[in-house]
Amino acid sequence: MAVDPILVVAAGLWGLCLGSFLNVCILRLANEDKKQRSLFHPPSTCPRCGRRIAWRDNIPIVSWLVLRGRCRSCGKPISMQYPIIEAVVGVLWIAALLAYGPTVRFLTAGVLGTILLGIAVTDARHYLIPDEYNWTGLVLGLGLSLTAGVPGFIDKVLGAAAGFALLYAVGMVGGWVFKEEAMGGGDIKMMAMVGAFVGWKGVLLTVFAGSVFGSLVYVPLLLLHRRKRHVPFGVFLAMGAAVVFVFGATIIDWYVRFLRAG
Numbered sequence: 001m002a003v004d005p006i007l008v009v010a011a012g013l014w015g016l017c018l019g020s021f022l023n024v025c026i027l028r029l030a031n032e033d034k035k036q037r038s039l040f041h042p043p044s045t046c047p048r049c050g051r052r053i054a055w056r057d058n059i060p061i062v063s064w065l066v067l068r069g070r071c072r073s074c075g076k077p078i079s080m081q082y083p084i085i086e087a088v089v090g091v092l093w094i095a096a097l098l099a100y101g102p103t104v105r106f107l108t109a110g111v112l113g114t115i116l117l118g119i120a121v122t123d124a125r126h127y128l129i130p131d132e133y134n135w136t137g138l139v140l141g142l143g144l145s146l147t148a149g150v151p152g153f154i155d156k157v158l159g160a161a162a163g164f165a166l167l168y169a170v171g172m173v174g175g176w177v178f179k180e181e182a183m184g185g186g187d188i189k190m191m192a193m194v195g196a197f198v199g200w201k202g203v204l205l206t207v208f209a210g211s212v213f214g215s216l217v218y219v220p221l222l223l224l225h226r227r228k229r230h231v232p233f234g235v236f237l238a239m240g241a242a243v244v245f246v247f248g249a250t251i252i253d254w255y256v257r258f259l260r261a262g
């Protein structure tokens with residue numbers, strides 16, 4: 001699909017700014033103290049010296065490169081994570097625009113991809129999935145589904161319910177079998193959010209895909225280290241959700257034809 005180059009540049013710039021905001025979310029929402037979770041106050045400061053970061057030092061990617069990855073006041077290194085997240089979100093929005101054109105699906109892909117990235121990074125680093133990602137995503141996913149009329153909306157409400165119920169059930173069974181919490185509340189709410197984007201069939205496929213990805217990575221690690229590890233399941237569910245959003249309809253079509261043929 002040919003897309004106006006101006007729109008591509010706009011999508012990239014929007015993605016960079018959103019990536020910059022996502023960095024703030026990743027940094028602050030993992031704070032267990034709910035009172036310190038405000039995304040807008042106080043303004044960004046250097047985590048090392050506490051000096052406030054001026055707007056010219058807060059331009060996505062550019063500032064990091066100009067400052068050569070160091071704080072202007074104290075000279076201590078600034079994590080590479082910041083420009084990387086900004087670049088990834090920028091590329092994500094451009095890729096979504098090139099793939100789907102200026103459509104609701106493009107917008108949906110950008111929103112879901114950005115939230116999944118925030119969840120995956122936070123879960124990988126802190127083993128938690130902040131509610132803010134889940135509730136924001138749930139509302140935006142259901143809101144965007146309204147553009148497909150009542151049937152589209154109902155499918156996404158069922159998706160949210162199915163995602164919640166399925167992971168809740170897995171968590172209960174896991175709790176009986178392993179005598180410990182198998183599924184965090186964050187994972188359960190996350191799948192309600194994912195269901196609001198991919199519908200009930202997509203959410204079932206996401207849990208399946210996430211389990212496959214998780215096993216591929218963690219079974220070898222478990223065998224190598226011979227000890228129990230905490231699994232950031234949200235990372236693998238996020239990968240599953242991204243794959244299902246892009247290829248889900250094709251996979252489900254193929255599966256239905258496979259069942260009918262058999």
Ligand SMILES: [Zn+2]
Pocket residue numbers: 046047048049050051071072073074075076
């Ligand atoms: Zn500093």
